[in-house]
Amino acid sequence: MTTLNHEIYINAPKSQVWDVIANLGGIVKFHPLVTNSYYVTDDKQGTGAARVCEFGPDRSVNETAIAWNEGESYTLEVQFIKGQKPPVHSLHGSVSVRGHGSGTVAAMTVEYAPKFGPLGKIVDVILLRPQFNKIVPNVLKGLKHHIETGESVDPQVLSQIKLSPATS
Template identity: 30%
Template sequence: MKNTTLLRAALLINSAFSALSALLMLLWTDTIANLLGLSTHGLLLLVSAGLLLFTADLLHQALQPRLASWRALYASMADLLWVVLSVLLTVVFYSAIPTAGIVLVISIAGFVLLFALLQLYGIRQLHLNPATGLYRHCLVVRTQAPARQLWPVIADLGSISRFVPMLAHSEVLNDLPAAQGAVRRCTNQKGQSWSELCTDWQEGTSFSLRFLTDEPGFPFPASVMLGGWSVQSTDQGSEVTIWWELMPKPAWMAPVMLPMLAFGADKDFPGVIAKMAVASQEQLEEPISQFRARLLPRLC
């Protein structure tokens, strides 16, 4: 998930256009107010202030080493809302707005629509894994717990519900050992269940899973869904990588579904790893008393 160029460019262009629009509203307030048929300047000043805040947010997004696609999604939704409101205003107040003002509003809405579409396509490209054709989200969390102590907790497939808030229950079917071929059954807090087949197992370092999407009642809108965990040692402890790859159903929903997945995962899994780190110390004579788990600003 390293194709960030398009999304960064779209966010930067959008921020530049928003800043320019705000500055023009502030510098040529009277002219623009006359074009739009406004008798007061209050609305223009309010819109320009909002645009400057929007500009700052877009710039902050674009300059991050790890782009947060969920933030780009809400920026795109804000752009689309601008377009809808622009069209509605020109329709409702058609007789009150001079022709030049209508042309101005619709022209700006056209540019904003273009930015929204570019950002959505950039989100798609950000998550697309060209090697598999699936859409990927991945995160890396750093903690002080040594990898050799953390691995047994991560590798205990049936105990994942102890650490993930959305899960009410988890188990490995048929009491099989955690290894390739094992099937984990998970149930969330809503009572929805699904199964995950372990397709690869590297003792001490990683495992991969395939969600059994063809099973009746599979709760996620994906025709293919994979995932995996890995842990590696660092000088300060360990780094845990968690990833998912999926084909949304329908596929065109990828620019919406992947940011939603990313938002939840980025919010919840540092806490999950912190709980696992605490659990990794339970049998030690001198356990580490406190753990921090930090999401790293790294693409993977």
């Protein structure tokens, strides 16, 4: 099992950050690679709530909440429903928030089990980890920007966001 953790400081109250991340269908506003997102369950929050995220016309995933701690964190199980699937047995993403001074630290954790035994471990080191270690910080950067400015984030907006080391 591979576990990757990233976090970012957001200049906003914890409740405001939680409201944004708990709106599962609203991920399109801050995830720079998501082109469309929508609920596929009647439940919008809590365990069992699910969304589809589209990454352009050729890739989409279904994400279902398998754990939900209201106001604190949730974990999503990711299932690839369209497009190329990464060589993993399972993929989970967790998001959490904690108050820090007058702001909030938002954290994202990605956990997955590479396929193909020893060969999969090599693929993990040279392909999967670098890819996730690029994507996850960009999602957090988009979340910070969206919450602090109200602007939706796409790849073009993301390329213009500059964070100083003290704020990232």
